[in-house]
Amino acid sequence: MDLDLALRVDEPMVPTKSSTQTQKASYERWERSNCLSLMFIKSSIGKSIRGSISECAKVKEYLKAIEQQFETSDKALASTLMTKMCSMKFNGTKGVREHIMEMRDIVAQLKSLEIEMSESFLVHFILNSLPSKYGPFKISYNTHKEKWSINELLTMCVQ
Numbered sequence: 001m002d003l004d005l006a007l008r009v010d011e012p013m014v015p016t017k018s019s020t021q022t023q024k025a026s027y028e029r030w031e032r033s034n035c036l037s038l039m040f041i042k043s044s045i046g047k048s049i050r051g052s053i054s055e056c057a058k059v060k061e062y063l064k065a066i067e068q069q070f071e072t073s074d075k076a077l078a079s080t081l082m083t084k085m086c087s088m089k090f091n092g093t094k095g096v097r098e099h100i101m102e103m104r105d106i107v108a109q110l111k112s113l114e115i116e117m118s119e120s121f122l123v124h125f126i127l128n129s130l131p132s133k134y135g136p137f138k139i140s141y142n143t144h145k146e147k148w149s150i151n152e153l154l155t156m157c158v159q
Helices: 022-045 058-086 095-112 118-127 131-142 149-157
Strands: none
Touching: 022 058, 058 095, 095 118, 095 149, 118 131, 118 149, 131 149
């Protein structure tokens, strides 16, 4: 059985009275594949997600609807991550190292959403998120000729 036939082949013309047996059989195979593919995909998706996807009669259309749903989700996630990162300030409840790693992890998530930041920008951004009591640490960074990587920043924080 060609379960993925409806994904690989465009829908054939709906058979008419003058269609050949081969054309009718081809359409029936495609229609069965389409129906089974839709059922299989829908059964694999949770009800909460399935309810937000528009109904489609063809499996290719249904997959496009799913893709559009997750594009919107990616944009919302990117916005949420950027807001979280921009509002992050070190407050002392956890260590500086954890603070830096959390910001680095947010940047990694943004990168997977095709939003990239340079490492030097991130280092400056992290330093700016530290309170004034870390002024000497910031001065130390600014007086070095070389730019630090995130790993070097983490190492310097431990010292």
